[in-house]
Amino acid sequence: MWKVWLLFDPRRTLVALFTFLFVLALLIHFILLSTDRFNWMQGAPTAPAQTS
Numbered sequence: 520m521w522k523v524w525l526l527f528d529p530r531r532t533l534v535a536l537f538t539f540l541f542v543l544a545l546l547i548h549f550i551l552l553s554t555d556r557f558n559w560m561q562g563a564p565t566a567p568a569q570t571s
Contacts, residue, residue, distance in 0.1 A: 551557040 552560060
């Protein structure tokens with residue numbers, strides 16, 4: 520395993536990894552916000568009032 524770090528700079532590798540994970544987390548959250556079921560910002564849609 521130590522030979523891998525001889526090929527790649529650990530600082531640049533970790534920065535790239537954390538940047539990728541941050542972008543992935545943002546992407547997942549925005550995908551969930553675009554759905555009706557998992558949109559926690561606007562709340563649950565209210566049912567129309569029944570008049571009879």
